[in-house]
Amino acid sequence: MRARKPLDGVRVLDATRLLPGAYATLLMADLGAEVVKLEDPRGGDPSRAMPPLAGGTSVYFQLLNRNKRSVTIDLRSPEARAVVDALAPGFDVIAESFRPHTARRLGLDAASIRARHPRLIHASITGFGETGPYAERAAHDINYEALSGVLGVTRPRTEAGDAPPEVPRSLIADIGAAMNGAAGILAALYARERTGEGAAVDVSIHESALAWLMFPAARDLVSGSGEDARDLPIEGLHACYNIYRTADDRYLALGALEHKFWKAFCERVGRHDWIARQETAGDDQAALLVLVRDLIRSRPRAAWLALFADIDICLTPVNGLDEALADPHLAARGAVARLGGTRYPTTPIAVTDRVSEEDWNAARAVEVHPAPALGADTDAVLAAAGLDAGARAALRSRGII
Numbered sequence: 001m002r003a004r005k006p007l008d009g010v011r012v013l014d015a016t017r018l019l020p021g022a023y024a025t026l027l028m029a030d031l032g033a034e035v036v037k038l039e040d041p042r043g044g045d046p047s048r049a050m051p052p053l054a055g056g057t058s059v060y061f062q063l064l065n066r067n068k069r070s071v072t073i074d075l076r077s078p079e080a081r082a083v084v085d086a087l088a089p090g091f092d093v094i095a096e097s098f099r100p101h102t103a104r105r106l107g108l109d110a111a112s113i114r115a116r117h118p119r120l121i122h123a124s125i126t127g128f129g130e131t132g133p134y135a136e137r138a139a140h141d142i143n144y145e146a147l148s149g150v151l152g153v154t155r156p157r158t159e160a161g162d163a164p165p166e167v168p169r170s171l172i173a174d175i176g177a178a179m180n181g182a183a184g185i186l187a188a189l190y191a192r193e194r195t196g197e198g199a200a201v202d203v204s205i206h207e208s209a210l211a212w213l214m215f216p217a218a219r220d221l222v223s224g225s226g227e228d229a230r231d232l233p234i235e236g237l238h239a240c241y242n243i244y245r246t247a248d249d250r251y252l253a254l255g256a257l258e259h260k261f262w263k264a265f266c267e268r269v270g271r272h273d274w275i276a277r278q279e280t281a282g283d284d285q286a287a288l289l290v291l292v293r294d295l296i297r298s299r300p301r302a303a304w305l306a307l308f309a310d311i312d313i314c315l316t317p318v319n320g321l322d323e324a325l326a327d328p329h330l331a332a333r334g335a336v337a338r339l340g341g342t343r344y345p346t347t348p349i350a351v352t353d354r355v356s357e358e359d360w361n362a363a364r365a366v367e368v369h370p371a372p373a374l375g376a377d378t379d380a381v382l383a384a385a386g387l388d389a390g391a392r393a394a395l396r397s398r399g400i401i
Helices: 018-030 059-064 080-090 100-106 110-116 141-148 172-195 205-213 259-268 272-277 282-296 301-307 321-325 328-333 357-364 378-384 389-397
Strands: 011-015 034-039 069-072 093-096 121-126 199-204 241-245 251-255 315-317 336-339 342-345
Touching: 011 018, 011 080, 018 034, 018 059, 018 093, 018 121, 018 172, 059 342, 069 378, 080 110, 080 378, 093 172, 100 110, 100 121, 110 121, 110 199, 121 172, 141 172, 141 205, 172 199, 172 205, 199 205, 241 282, 251 301, 259 272, 272 282, 301 315, 378 389
Parallel strands: 011 034, 011 093, 034 069, 093 121, 121 199
Antiparallel strands: 241 251, 251 315, 336 342
């Protein structure tokens, strides 16, 4: 029997496209909400067609839209508004990701939805938010990271200076916006429990990227921080916090920021003379980094892991994907769900009123259902909203659903 989830009974109408909205509603689905995607009858969410494909559907769509239902509706049609209005009373949340002028044209903007359905939570997850001079601009993750300063302040550091910015392979602005979107929706749901009123949630992907600046740009953000010449050694220039290549061309990540960890590392490798050099700068630190690199390069990865197996120094292997997903700790926590040959990283949130290991495991468990076929739930969802077979047939004949 499925464990009770904190969002059981919450229903989400998901009119978002692509990654941020899809991951925000996936978080809610894993926490128990019923999520119904509204998709265009002519192809659905654009992410369905993004390569690579598996079984004719994008792997991105499959990962982001499991445990959801799909209803096809042409939101551009004037008749679609009546269908949305028929659906809305049965839902708690409507999420959309259209630029503001498009949302207004479709009648899906916060003002229109809240006027017609004041108890509904309206969540807008857009590139630049509902207001401001960039509100109607198009952009993608690389642009948000560039504009926010993330690409500028996180570019690789070398002994010769800053390297050019690199194309990010992890879409951190999009994922950050998804998490902020889910948090905003949950806050609005909590407020509605107290007031009985719905709310509008405005999440900007651009602004979500700013949160990633708190560590790399902290000195510039906090007034007066220039009084201390030291920096936290997390930029790849210090030996205590770096990535090292081993004799078998594998890699280790050392995160010995605290002195006790660095001291333990130095003692275990028999280099007590390195202990006092942890926070030196300039040529001395560069020379130390070369020494540690040469040392780690002298043995295979497994030998180093065995050498440090009995002490905590924040040393870990740099895992490939298969190694990462097979990690015994993740397995013990049920962090990766499987369905057929597909592996699904599950939401890293567990909520339970009892805290035994068994209760935690039950709270984390996710029963995976594949991403829905386009329009698979159209008839069932619209029938539940009061549209009979004749009304649905008429809408379908005109290409509206």
